[in-house]
Amino acid sequence: MIERLGLSPAATPMENEAALWLVLVLPLLLGVLGAIARPSRTWPVAVAGLLPLLALGWLSSQVAGTTGKSGVVELGDLVLYWRVNGLTLLLLLLTYLIGLASALYAPAYLRDDVQALTWGQAWFWPLLGLLISSLALIWLAADLLSLYIGLELMGLTAVGLMLLPGKVEALVAGLRYLLLALVGSLAFLLGISLMLGAWGRLDLAGLAEVAEPGVLLWVAVGLLTGGLMLKAAAFPLHVWLVPVHAWAWIPVSAIHAGLVIKASFFIALQLWLLLVPEATVAAWMIGGLAGAAVVWGGVKAWRSAKLKEVVAWSTVSQLGYLLLAFPLLIGTDAAVADLAWQGTWLQLAAHGLAKAAMFLAAGNLILATGAARVEGLAGASRRFPLSLLSFGMAAISVVGLPPSMGFTAKWLLLHAALSGGHWAWMMVLAVGTLLSAAYVFRLFHYSFIEDAPEAEFRRVPWPMETVALLLALAALLLGLAAEWPLTLLRGAGDEP
Amino acid sequence: MSQGWLPVLTLATSLLVAPLIFALPERAWRARAVVNLSAAVLKILLVALLVLGFYQGRDFVFGFTVVEGASFLLQVDALGLMFAGLSSLLWLATTIYAIGYLEDSPNRKRFFGFFSLCVASTAGIALAGNLFTFLLFYELLTLSTYPLVVHRGHAKALAAGKVYLRYTVTGGLVLLLGVVALYALVGDVAFGQRERLADLGPDAYPLLTVLFLVLLVGLGVKAALVPLHGWLPRAMVAPAPVSALLHAVAVVKAGAFGIVRLVYDVYGISLVHELGLLTLLAAIASVTILFGSIRALSQQELKPRLAYSTISQVSYIVLGISLFGPFGTIAGLVHLMHQGLMKVTLFYCAGNYAEELGIHRIDELDGAGRRMPLTSLAFTVGALGMIGLPPVAGFISKWYLGIGAVQADMSWAIAVLAASSLLNAAYFLPIVHRLWFRQGPAHGRGRWPEERHLGRFETSTWLLLPTAATALFSILVGLLAGVPFSPLDLATFMATVEYLP
Numbered sequence: 003m004i005e006r007l008g009l010s011p012a013a014t015p016m017e018n019e020a021a022l023w024l025v026l027v028l029p030l031l032l033g034v035l036g037a038i039a040r041p042s043r044t045w046p047v048a049v050a051g052l053l054p055l056l057a058l059g060w061l062s063s064q065v066a067g068t069t070g071k072s073g074v075v076e077l078g079d080l081v082l083y084w085r086v087n088g089l090t091l092l093l094l095l096l097t098y099l100i101g102l103a104s105a106l107y108a109p110a111y112l113r114d115d116v117q118a119l120t121w122g123q124a125w126f127w128p129l130l131g132l133l134i135s136s137l138a139l140i141w142l143a144a145d146l147l148s149l150y151i152g153l154e155l156m157g158l159t160a161v162g163l164m165l166l167p168g169k170v171e172a173l174v175a176g177l178r179y180l181l182l183a184l185v186g187s188l189a190f191l192l193g194i195s196l197m198l199g200a201w202g203r204l205d206l207a208g209l210a211e212v213a214e215p216g217v218l219l220w221v222a223v224g225l226l227t228g229g230l231m232l233k234a235a236a237f238p239l240h241v242w243l244v245p246v247h248a249w250a251w252i253p254v255s256a257i258h259a260g261l262v263i264k265a266s267f268f269i270a271l272q273l274w275l276l277l278v279p280e281a282t283v284a285a286w287m288i289g290g291l292a293g294a295a296v297v298w299g300g301v302k303a304w305r306s307a308k309l310k311e312v313v314a315w316s317t318v319s320q321l322g323y324l325l326l327a328f329p330l331l332i333g334t335d336a337a338v339a340d341l342a343w344q345g346t347w348l349q350l351a352a353h354g355l356a357k358a359a360m361f362l363a364a365g366n367l368i369l370a371t372g373a374a375r376v377e378g379l380a381g382a383s384r385r386f387p388l389s390l391l392s393f394g395m396a397a398i399s400v401v402g403l404p405p406s407m408g409f410t411a412k413w414l415l416l417h418a419a420l421s422g423g424h425w426a427w428m429m430v431l432a433v434g435t436l437l438s439a440a441y442v443f444r445l446f447h448y449s450f451i452e453d454a455p456e457a458e459f460r461r462v463p464w465p466m467e468t469v470a471l472l473l474a475l476a477a478l479l480l481g482l483a484a485e486w487p488l489t490l491l492r493g494a495g496d497e498p
Numbered sequence: 499m500s501q502g503w504l505p506v507l508t509l510a511t512s513l514l515v516a517p518l519i520f521a522l523p524e525r526a527w528r529a530r531a532v533v534n535l536s537a538a539v540l541k542i543l544l545v546a547l548l549v550l551g552f553y554q555g556r557d558f559v560f561g562f563t564v565v566e567g568a569s570f571l572l573q574v575d576a577l578g579l580m581f582a583g584l585s586s587l588l589w590l591a592t593t594i595y596a597i598g599y600l601e602d603s604p605n606r607k608r609f610f611g612f613f614s615l616c617v618a619s620t621a622g623i624a625l626a627g628n629l630f631t632f633l634l635f636y637e638l639l640t641l642s643t644y645p646l647v648v649h650r651g652h653a654k655a656l657a658a659g660k661v662y663l664r665y666t667v668t669g670g671l672v673l674l675l676g677v678v679a680l681y682a683l684v685g686d687v688a689f690g691q692r693e694r695l696a697d698l699g700p701d702a703y704p705l706l707t708v709l710f711l712v713l714l715v716g717l718g719v720k721a722a723l724v725p726l727h728g729w730l731p732r733a734m735v736a737p738a739p740v741s742a743l744l745h746a747v748a749v750v751k752a753g754a755f756g757i758v759r760l761v762y763d764v765y766g767i768s769l770v771h772e773l774g775l776l777t778l779l780a781a782i783a784s785v786t787i788l789f790g791s792i793r794a795l796s797q798q799e800l801k802p803r804l805a806y807s808t809i810s811q812v813s814y815i816v817l818g819i820s821l822f823g824p825f826g827t828i829a830g831l832v833h834l835m836h837q838g839l840m841k842v843t844l845f846y847c848a849g850n851y852a853e854e855l856g857i858h859r860i861d862e863l864d865g866a867g868r869r870m871p872l873t874s875l876a877f878t879v880g881a882l883g884m885i886g887l888p889p890v891a892g893f894i895s896k897w898y899l900g901i902g903a904v905q906a907d908m909s910w911a912i913a914v915l916a917a918s919s920l921l922n923a924a925y926f927l928p929i930v931h932r933l934w935f936r937q938g939p940a941h942g943r944g945r946w947p948e949e950r951h952l953g954r955f956e957t958s959t960w961l962l963l964p965t966a967a968t969a970l971f972s973i974l975v976g977l978l979a980g981v982p983f984s985p986l987d988l989a990t991f992m993a994t995v996e997y998l999p
Contacts, residue, residue: 384605404634414565421682432671439667452651485563
């Protein structure tokens with residue numbers, strides 16, 4: 003596993019680190035620029051958004067053909083580690099794409115829908131930039147200290163973004179989120195200090211070598227995992243998630259559900275694979291939580307009265323699929339682990355794209371109908387077919403029906419579970435599919451009602467429609483083109 | 499020689515029409531009709547090219563890897579061609595019909611868009627070269643049919659849609675699990691590589707039996723095998739062209755087609771026989787045939803009666819397969835085509851009566867033959883074919899089924915066949931009798947429920963043309979069963995060359 007994460011000594015240093023710094027800092031710089039310019043049109047954002055993608059292209063051209071690159075940054079006594087490999091590049095690309103989608107959605111949204119105040123607009127852009135930068139840091143970091151910095155920055159900016167609507171309810175939900183995120187950070191910090199005290203180093207590759215199994219390691223891993231699971235909204239630590247999304251701005255919800263909670267999952271999985279790669283029983287316990295998350299999140303999404311709540315609960319449920327990575331990767335044989343490895347990252351990407359698209363499309367529907375409740379969708383298929391189509395295509399990926407990316411990911415996970423004979427995890431996936439179909443088609447059910455009273459509705463600005471549509475199309479159609487991201491993942495470790 | 503682009507193009511004609519239709523504005527019905535009809539004609543031409551190439555012995559294969567161990571694969575074989583032919587023919591007919599049927603009704607853009615997607619799925623199912631690809635289109639079919647079933651948007655339609663989804667999504671999931679398990683067991687198996695499963699040896703037989711049953715349940719939901727048929731009668735609330743397509747080629751047939759693929763192309767008939775599953779299949783089919791016919795008898799409305807009749811008729815296909823021998827196989831395969839033509843005719847007629855005269859119940863049909871002679875003639879052809887009278891297509895199916903049953907030494911199957919034919923007669927002949935020999939509003943007695951004069955002839959030309967055409971085809975494929983390129987010819991080729999040991 004250590005090779006797959008790009009942490010093996012085989013990774014060579016990079017000659018020119020400029021691309022790396024550009025990838026890290028550019029989103030933040032653009033965010034600051036956005037605070038000054040406060041764009042009210044879409045095209046300047048689109049032009050600016052291309053720059054990080056170009057930087058990413060530069061970085062990947064330097065990594066291409068190798069198993070990955072790694073290196074250190076020395077700040078006096080402090081040594082920070084980083085690495086780039088296929089997985090990192092994939093996650094960076096996903097982050098930039100979803101970040102760009104949120105940014106493109108924002109100008110029209112802030113202007114037309116929420117009529118945000120000037121200070122709200124001014125804060126939105128730098129916070130978004132910082133959020134993307136901190137995510138990039140998390141994907142790149144290869145030591146616990148950088149990960150902690152990234153995690154903390156990400157958590158605080160996410161809370162900041164959640165507070166921007168300025169409503170009382172948003173403040174209450176946001177402050178609760180802040181409180182829990184701080185508890186999570188505290189646990190994480192304690193775990194780090196235990197590690198540092200015991201083994202005197204924080205770089206992941208080194209820790210994987212020196213850490214000895216024992217009570218201390220388990221306490222440290224337990225603290226780290228607990229903190230991360232709280233931030234990832236993993237069952238049963240998910241209570242903060244839904245209220246936060248109920249009041250947050252739509253583009254913020256999209257990037258939060260699509261990426262932020264996944265970052266914590268990514269760190270947790272990475273730590274387990276490196277530090278406790280043989281802990282089968284503990285991984286099964288996480289698998290049990292995954293099953294509970296899938297069922298509970300699915301049932302709650304099915305019973306929710308408001309559109310945004312359905313989407314938010316669905317995140318809790320879908321995170322369960324990702325948590326299945328623990329029991330499928332830890333303590334299983336190589337063939338199963340290989341399938342599960344690909345399935346997990348594909349599922350992460352599929353859910354990121356689909357959930358972001360779903361939030362954006364839901365925002366469009368809410369703007370158009372003026373109703374936040376599910377019943378408000380009555381007749382939507384006739385009046386705003388495009389918004390509904392975007393929502394539908396994203397939903398298909400969430401349910402995991404072909405030809406979506408969600409389907410391909412589910413296929414891989416099912417294949418892993420079946421070829422390893424893990425019937426329980428197969429059942430989790432099956433039940434999750436049925437529940438997600440139930441909550442998704444409940445929404446469609448309303449949208450096809452014909453004899454609904456003709457209510458007033460607003461036109462959705464075209465940039466908002468287009469962004470949601472494109473993101474949903476990506477989630478729907480990339481399922482059949484999964485070979486490319488998967489070769490990127492395989493290139494990260496399988497070949498010598 | 500390998501030409502991959504032709505099957506892809508065939509698939510693309512209906513697949514790409516869908517976004518085009520969605521892009522056109524709702525009121526541009528002329529442009530929509532032109533796009534739709536020209537695509538349908540183009541597709542028939544492409545399928546004809548495929549048939550021609552196939553007879554010349556060319557291979558059409560297109561494929562790429564999707565994930566490790568599963569590839570997207572389109573390939574052309576006789577069975578697929580037959581299904582693709584049926585699908586493309588009925589797409590054209592039903593599109594013409596639907597244009598007339600939905601005139602001036604709301605949401606036509608949505609209807610025709612999803613209609614094309616639905617047809618594209620059936621083309622994909624026909625051309626799929628392995629179970630993974632089959633599954634892709636099988637699920638796409640579920641998705642694209644849902645908006646058609648709930649098209650009317652009233653409470654009854656929405657409730658039917660819910661039931662439809664409950665059955666088909668669950669069935670799809672079961673099928674997915676079965677397919678993944680099969681892939682985990684033997685890897686990517688293209689249709690026709692039967693020896694892969696047989697090579698596993700007797701140790702794997704219990705596992706293979708379980709897998710077969712799982713896959714059968716997944717497919718049986720759409721094929722409406724009893725007891726998995728509950729969704730079908732309720733889905734009758736859909737507009738007439740949708741019901742026609744659903745019963746003739748789309749959903750129900752896709753399930754039956756899948757079962758044929760499973761038996762002949764994945765497991766191979768010898769292996770299924772060795773596993774002792776043919777008897778089970780025959781038993782399920784017989785129960786379904788009799789159950790459907792008996793329930794059809796008690797229906798007072800025309801469309802539900804036709805729906806239960808479908809449940810019964812589609813299982814003839816399964817029964818034919820389960821008679822291990824050339825004639826049974828031919829009967830099963832050819833009925834795939836025959837039943838489609840006859841059933842689509844009957845549904846068109848039901849739609850015509852409903853549109854022109856407002857008739858939904860069977861007892862309202864008295865004397866309708868005088869008012870709508872062509873429609874009634876077409877209905878009579880379809881009904882007689884279902885009963886199995888020559889020269890209509892249904893006769894060929896039943897004749898071969900009978901011989902197949904004798905050959906397979908399953909005399910009880912003949913009893914089932916005879917009973918079912920009697921039942922068919924019992925529920926179809928009274929309708930025919932009412933049409934032609936009873937006095938009704940056309941003779942000055944009472945009034946039609948809701949009479950409209952939709953066209954110059956007995957009803958709108960858009961509705962009449964496809965009805966007459968499919969009725970004519972039902973007779974032609976029966977009369978000309980012996981000539982090359984006929985469904986019987988294809989089925990005989992498949993049975994003797996491809997499928998039987």
